[in-house]
Amino acid sequence: MGCSNSGAPAYGEMSWFCCGAAWGPCGSAGGGACGTCNSSSHQCAWPNASDACFNITRPDQCGEGLARRTCGHVFYVTSQCSGSCVSVSIADCGPDTNSFCGERTCCGSACASNRLIDLTPSAYSAIASLSTGLSPVRIDS
Amino acid sequence: MPSTDRRRFLSSAVLGGTAVAGATALGSLAPETAFAAPRIDLDPGARDPNFAEGRITAISGSLLKVSGSDKALHRVYVTHGTSVWKLRPTTFDEIKVGDGLYARGVKMPDGALAADAVWVNIVNLDAAITAIDSGRLHLDHHGNKVVGHVVTGTTAAVYNHTPAISDLSGLQVGKHVKVIGAWRPDTNEVDIATVYAGI
Structure with missing residues (x-):
């Protein structure tokens, strides 16, 4: 499997987050739920990484039936804006999907709702500008 | 010129010491061009050699010396082809020690990064949001207090996919928001570029 190549992709919003050793407000972020997270690596946070994680993020409350995927699982994330793709492995729990149910982001006519995945700065910047903050993506396993 | 060729050009220009003059004729890399690059084949979870992060310790000509948060040392070349963001799209002279x-850019043979x-x-x-007062949002960021400054003419709000607007009156205490901004170094304060809020 690879970019845009799975049978059941998820479509949603991606954002970015910092983790590991960091500067500024990120300085206290730590290694994430998996203990391995680092802003310079191609990693991500997933809302259904464990029972404890799911109970915080509750994507189901936004109508999102996301599969349980645990630390180290690899996703292929394709920007709906640039068409570029990056592979990332789960290193943390997030985003807090149910705090923003129904939120919608578009890039031209390509739109996506609900925050489904956060990428580290190195991964996000491989397919989008960090200054965009939110972007619609396709997520494949 | 295809984006990949542009990036190679920037790299070679830096290596030849002619980055500023050479890249000017091409203009800067717009984000949509910079990120239209082919898929990056990098093992998931691996450190990205074409990426650097940290604090700037020295500026020498167009070279930024950066001390990574993980103690790695980086040399980052900024050319006239590099897009620079600091609260807003800006220019090299706004970058400070x-x-x-x-x-993000292209790693050169000598280990330096030619920045896109x-x-x-x-x-x-x-x-x-814990409080709102004149020109400031008080934020709880994972238990840490952060003060967000509204910058007239720059700060914008996006309310659930509405176009970005300068009207912040829709923000409410107690609500969750996402803030893209610029940190004021060595403080718990940021200048707000965009605040994303539900409605």
Whole structure:
């Protein structure tokens, strides 16, 4: 499997987050739920990484039936804006999907709702500008 | 010129010491061009050699010396082809020693990074609004207090996919927001570029 190549992709919003050793407000972020997270690596946070994680993020409350995927699982994330793709492995729990149910982001006519995945700065910047903050993506396993 | 060729050109221009003059004729890399590059084949979870982060310790000509948060040392070349963001799209002269930085570009044979884009002091905060007063949002960011400054003419709000507007009256205490902004180094304060809020 690879970019845009799975049978059941998820479509949603991606954002970015910092983790590991960091500067500024990120300085206290730590290694994430998996203990391995680092802003310079191609990693991500997933809302259904464990029972404890799911109970915080509750994507189901936004109508999102996301599969349980645990630390180290690899996703292929394709920007709906640039068409570029990056592979990332789960290193943390997030985003807090149910705090923003129904939120919608578009890039031209390509739109996506609900925050489904956060990428580290190195991964996000491989397919989008960090200054965009939110972007619609396709997520494949 | 295809984006990949542009990037190679920037790299070679830096190596030849002619980056500033050479890249000017091409103009800067717009984000949509910089990120239209082919898929990056990198093992998931691996450190990205074409990415750098840390604090700027020295500026020498167009070279930024950066001390990574993980203690790695980086050399980042900024050319006239590099897009620079610091609260807003800006220019090289706005970059200061002590600033935090994320940079993406092309790793050169000598280990330096020829930057396609640098984001200076950029932060992305998921936070709750604890108070609003004149020109400031008080934020709870994972238990840490952060003061967000509204910058006239720059700060914009996006309310659930509405176009970005300068009217912040829809923000409410107790609500979650996402803030893209620029950190004021060595403080708990940021200048707000965009605040994303539900409605």
